[in-house]
Amino acid sequence: LILHYMFTNPNLNKKLESKNKIIKQIKSRIQATLKEAKLKDVADIIEESLVAAENAPLDVAVIGESGTGKSSFINALRGLSYEEEGSASVGVVETTKKRMPYQHPKYPNVTFWDLPGTGTPNFQPHEYLERVEFATYDFFIIISSSRFSLNDASLAKSIKKIGKKFYFVRTKVDNDLYNEEKCKPTSFKRERVLQQIRDNCLANLSHIGVPEPCVFLVSNFDLDDFDFPTLEETLLKELPVHKRYTFALLLPNLSDASIEMKRALLKEKIWLDALKSSALSFIPFMACFNGFDFPQQEKCLKHYQSHFGLDEKSLKGIAEKLSMSLEDIRSFTKSLNFRFLMQDNNIGDKAMKCAECYCSVNGxxxxxxxxxxxxxxxxxxxxxxxxxxxxxxxxKTLEKNVCPLDKSIAPY
Structure with missing residues (x-):
C-alpha cells in the first residue's frame, strides 16, 4: 500500500522524480510489478537499479599534444602520485606510445584512457582518430599547457561530429603564476594573470574555429585550486544520469561543494534502499532475515566512508599528512565509531525496538x-x-596547506 501510494500519487510522484533520477528511470517497471502484487520482484528491480547505478562503466579519454601533462592529470584524478604502482607514466619526453587504460583504484568500472600525444611523428592527425578508437569513450578532456593548437581544434570538431562532449583543460597554471611572480614581483596580481591566461586560450580557440569555447584552468598538483571544482560541477550536470552517479563517487574531496554533491547523490540512493527493505518486510519474518543486523549496517557505513575518502587506507594517508595518529582523528570525528551511531539508549528507542520486532514477526x-x-x-x-x-x-588539511591527495613533487 505504501509503495503503491508513493508511485501513484501525482504530487508525491513528481517530487520523487525531481529529487531522484534513478527512481524516474525504474518507475514504470515498479508500477507494473505492484499491480501484480509481487513485492519480492519490486525488491529485485530496486536492487538491480542500485547495482547498475554504482557499476555503470565510464570511459574518459584524455587527449592533447605530447608534454601537456595528460598522464599527471589522470594520476591526480585517481589520487595517485607518479611513483605509485599502477600510475600513468610521466616524463619530460613522450611517454605514451599507444592508448593506455588506467582503472580507478576504488572504482574499477571507471577507466581513464591516456591517449598518445597528437602532432608527434608517431601520430599524425589523419590517422589519429582511427588508431585510438574514438567512438568508444563517454567524453573527452583536451589538455594543453600553453596554446591550444590546430590539432586540438581538429580533435574538437571530430568529437562534436560523433555527438560526444569535450572539455578544454589548460594545465600548469601554477607554474605560470610562479614564473610571472618571479619575473614581476611588484606588479604581480594572481587574478589578473589567470584572466590573461583564460582570455588567451579563449581567443586562440575562437581563432582556430572552435565555437563558444569554455576553458578550465587547473593544476595537476592542486586540484582543489583554480577551476577544477567548476569542471566537476559541469561534468556532473552534463553526464547522463547513470554515468553521473559513478563519476561523482570517484571525485576527490576538493571542496565543501564537492562533498555536498556526493551527499546529495547518495541521499537519492537511500530512498531505494528504504523501498527495497520495506517491500520485503511485508512478508512475515522477512525483515528478520533482510540484513538489518549490525554486521550488514556496519558494512553499509564502511561503504559510505569509502565514497567520502574515510576508509582505512585513506585515513592513514590523511593522518600522516596532518602529523596525527588515527586515534587523534577518531577523537574529533563521529562516523568512525559504528557502535556509537547505532546505540539506542533512551526508553523510547528501546520501546520502538520492541515494536519493530513484533511487526517484523507479523509482517x-x-x-x-x-x-x-x-x-x-x-x-x-x-x-x-x-x-x-x-x-x-x-x-584541517587546507589549514595546513596540505591537499588530501598526494602532492609529491613530480614532473608534469
Missing part, C-alpha cells in the same frame, strides 16, 4: 512502514555523519 503494513523509515533515517544519519567528518578533515 504486513506496520512492518513495511517501520522498515522503510528505519532504513531511510539510519542511512541518512550515516551519510550526514560521514559527509560532515569529511568536511572537518578537508578543512
Amino acid at each position: 504486513g503494513l506496520p512492518s513495511t512502514i517501520f522498515q522503510f523509515f528505519k532504513t531511510y533515517f539510519l542511512h541518512l544519519k550515516f551519510i550526514n555523519t560521514v559527509a560532515d567528518d569529511a568536511k572537518i578533515l578537508l578543512n
Whole structure:
C-alpha cells in the first residue's frame, strides 16, 4: 500500500522524480510489478537499479599534444602520485606510445584512457582518430599547457561530429603564476594573470574555429585550486544520469561543494534502499532475515566512508599528512565509531525496538512502514555523519596547506 501510494500519487510522484533520477528511470517497471502484487520482484528491480547505478562503466579519454601533462592529470584524478604502482607514466619526453587504460583504484568500472600525444611523428592527425578508437569513450578532456593548437581544434570538431562532449583543460597554471611572480614581483596580481591566461586560450580557440569555447584552468598538483571544482560541477550536470552517479563517487574531496554533491547523490540512493527493505518486510519474518543486523549496517557505513575518502587506507594517508595518529582523528570525528551511531539508549528507542520486532514477526503494513523509515533515517544519519567528518578533515588539511591527495613533487 505504501509503495503503491508513493508511485501513484501525482504530487508525491513528481517530487520523487525531481529529487531522484534513478527512481524516474525504474518507475514504470515498479508500477507494473505492484499491480501484480509481487513485492519480492519490486525488491529485485530496486536492487538491480542500485547495482547498475554504482557499476555503470565510464570511459574518459584524455587527449592533447605530447608534454601537456595528460598522464599527471589522470594520476591526480585517481589520487595517485607518479611513483605509485599502477600510475600513468610521466616524463619530460613522450611517454605514451599507444592508448593506455588506467582503472580507478576504488572504482574499477571507471577507466581513464591516456591517449598518445597528437602532432608527434608517431601520430599524425589523419590517422589519429582511427588508431585510438574514438567512438568508444563517454567524453573527452583536451589538455594543453600553453596554446591550444590546430590539432586540438581538429580533435574538437571530430568529437562534436560523433555527438560526444569535450572539455578544454589548460594545465600548469601554477607554474605560470610562479614564473610571472618571479619575473614581476611588484606588479604581480594572481587574478589578473589567470584572466590573461583564460582570455588567451579563449581567443586562440575562437581563432582556430572552435565555437563558444569554455576553458578550465587547473593544476595537476592542486586540484582543489583554480577551476577544477567548476569542471566537476559541469561534468556532473552534463553526464547522463547513470554515468553521473559513478563519476561523482570517484571525485576527490576538493571542496565543501564537492562533498555536498556526493551527499546529495547518495541521499537519492537511500530512498531505494528504504523501498527495497520495506517491500520485503511485508512478508512475515522477512525483515528478520533482510540484513538489518549490525554486521550488514556496519558494512553499509564502511561503504559510505569509502565514497567520502574515510576508509582505512585513506585515513592513514590523511593522518600522516596532518602529523596525527588515527586515534587523534577518531577523537574529533563521529562516523568512525559504528557502535556509537547505532546505540539506542533512551526508553523510547528501546520501546520502538520492541515494536519493530513484533511487526517484523507479523509482517504486513506496520512492518513495511517501520522498515522503510528505519532504513531511510539510519542511512541518512550515516551519510550526514560521514559527509560532515569529511568536511572537518578537508578543512584541517587546507589549514595546513596540505591537499588530501598526494602532492609529491613530480614532473608534469
